Amino acid sequence: MSPRPRGLATRGTVADLIWQRADQAPDAVAVIDGTGATVTYRELTRRADTVAGELAAAGVAVDEVVGLCWPRSVDGLVQLLGVWRAGGAVLYLDPDWPVKRLQHMTATCAVRHVLTAVPGLDLPASVDAADLKHVPIGGPLCYVVFTSGSTGTPKGVLIEHPGVVAMATALADQFDVTPGTRVLQFAAWSWDAAMCEILMTLTAGATLVLAPAGARAGADLARVLRAQQVEVVTLTPSVLAAIPADDLPDLRTVVAVGEPVHPRLVERWAAPQRRMFNGYGPTEATVAVTVGELHPGHDVHIGTPLPGVIVRVVDEHGRPRPVGAAGEVLVGGLGVARGYAGSPAATAARFSTDEAGRRWYQTGDLAAWRPDDTLAFLGRTDDQIKLRGHRLALGEVEHILTAHPATHAAAVVAVANRLTAFVVADPDHTAGQSEAELAGVLRGHAAALLPPFAMPDIRVVPELPLTVGGKTDRGMLRGLAAADTEPGDGSLPAGGSLPIVLEVVAAVLDRPVQPATDVIDAGGHSLLVAQLCVALSEALGVEVPYITVAVGRTPAGIAAAIDDPSPARAAGSAA
Template structure:
């Protein structure tokens, strides 16, 4: 059993201990290359030692700009070894965005394939390392920038104690131990990547790096899982929907994250030898808050809190609500982040302290709690849209359309007074478009029935594997421009429907399989 002892509050210390006990165990698989814990630690310690000589230390943030690779992992751990915190800077992002991130975090050093870059002309390297002794659970571990639903980028400051608790708790929950092969799929700019890396290496497992080609093609990803005998994967429902369920004898734990898990996903991926888990957690609560076990045919919930994580469900006045009553979710405990980089007002608004001195993060998510502590996710308190006077939760529309056996995945968006849906069929031999239309007529009220339904080969995904909703909105605008309706429905009336098949150019631009 993996320990959740908070005395072990530094991720890199746990990895170092595994390297001392089993130095020849595989730590990382990168393509056809297998690297041992000895190789990983020796390289990381060299990077860390050099950063110490450059003055890196507690609560300093070091930029990291590497592609997914063994070298990137080495330098990430090297930053932690120096006592500094990691900020991943995606080399494919606009330079203006990267400049804003580095400025917000006072970054002076950036590590990349080209070497070490010093941003501050007045930066003075130190020749006297020794600050590492001051690193503890309260020290900064990493920074992740996220916009969530507001669209305002903000750097979340995560401490070591939260990262260590998350890694230990999830390793135990997912069944990750010595030698367990875990896929590293998430983009390094997403905090889920920190989770995959930390929980695997701190438990003595083997991290399998997904090549970029496999990250965007379902069949290729299935091939990676089979070839490397991957046992545990954490993927968004959008990615899992695109992966064919083929013979994967080693795969025993599939974790759904980042989006609402749906019944068809649970049905497709659950077997006698494989379980499906549903994981919930915002960046501000160190990635993971709750995990639930999904059972085919049963309601899907987000589970119960992890060890050392506290939750409250409250009303608009901050008072606890009874079991079964929807309310706002607050998260407390060791995983609550320090706050937002250089945004004190936003930090004060989202991170609050109660009368007992306990810090809580306001998630902005609506949930209900059963008497046994299990949480059911309802939606965002700011994610509803209004359509012809009705409040609409797009996720409810999508979930209902997905219940048809011919529909593998779908996405909906609002353009003006129209509800537009895009659907992906289970295969090319079925008409998912017609299936979705008929299903909506039977199961959805008139105001929730799509004005238009389009069949597409794949849905657009972000680098994190989540549904790219801005791209969906652009698709809808393109269709409305190219195929204008001959008549608009009156307010509150059942809309006139157009049924158009997506062009191949549009599907190719999605980046899907």
């Protein structure tokens, strides 16, 4: 049965909604911690009021960014709510991240106050919070979350309360989260998916179940779901794939986010008494843009826009694309961020305002409208990937490695959810060092700047292989990286992918094909290309982007692009 919409909330702050729930049902359970202990709405908000009072006494004002460096816990949640209650905006500082990265984040956001449970954390306070000069677009600032940047500098996305409130209430409606519903909180707080879990739960008066510290995907997480009678989860497909789907009698809603969903995952998780959804949304559009329900035996899609969200699919000139035709996703509406903290140039490059005064975010994602008004996700237009739910630009990792004087050149590839960096040493700065010693030095350098999920394996090589055109041969590098992985974990087949591509294309087109058969001329269209991407990804164990099939066109061309997936090659072919 579809949930009954309760109307789109856009006014007030998330704190306003949570404190209203506390007034309505003060003794309701707000949080269950990792040990199974419960905290009521009365206790949670009372403790958060104390924190808010201390922040107000320290002069924290509306729109001021407050740092929060706390492990996932009830105490951390109290601090989080206290910042919002005081009118401030939250910048989460992951205790596991390098101090240099945290210092960059606090400096960028002009942070004067940091709430921390980490002793000895050295994060210099900003002298003047007015350094952050960003004009409100729709309301006060709610939080800042940093995303990867190809120049090596992470960017802080400024998210306002109206969009967050709209997102939280819309998702609660969609997933039927009501008072008493038990919702798992599993996402790392450094990832904005945690905001979905926390806020769609507490603004609805439901119960947030904090995953225990160190909880991992698999049987351990399944035991948590059973023991705490969790009803709603939001997890990446990688995590869902590792959890046994059976013997979870209370679980009624599964939401997949952050990575492409394969049809076999839908077959495992969608059941008569359990609904499965696919969610899509960039950080710059307040986490969630579209949501769609998935059913076994049907094509995977990312659904329709949430209330208050506008989605356009356009060509390179900004013109709308017809149904079935691929284009870039533009997002407008309540959730569009103010921009990037301290970076007007980066903001101007991605955010725009049309003649009607509506703001748009240019996502860099490719999609196509389907005949049923849902969207098919088709990949990226750049070198960004999703790694364990986090968006990462491979260029950021390369930039950080090449910034070290011991590095002459570097190239980073992703295979089977692992990053491998191939590094060429600068002989003027590495005299007398062994390859192992240099790799250790570079690991230390990268660890001081990159979050743990973005840390690559480092391999020192005499030189980077080149294609005939003189560009880095990333296909060969992926093959070298895949050779270090176990069979079936995402490595490319020995001898190239053409035999498998021929088999998959013939199966999807339902006709014999040759290496030179043009997929489009043979009856392919944008949605069929999307089906080919999914089928090829499953067969090869590596993600095959939409552009690989659309530009390659023939099995031989597609296979060549898969074996050499460098953006430069794709761009050259497209021209």
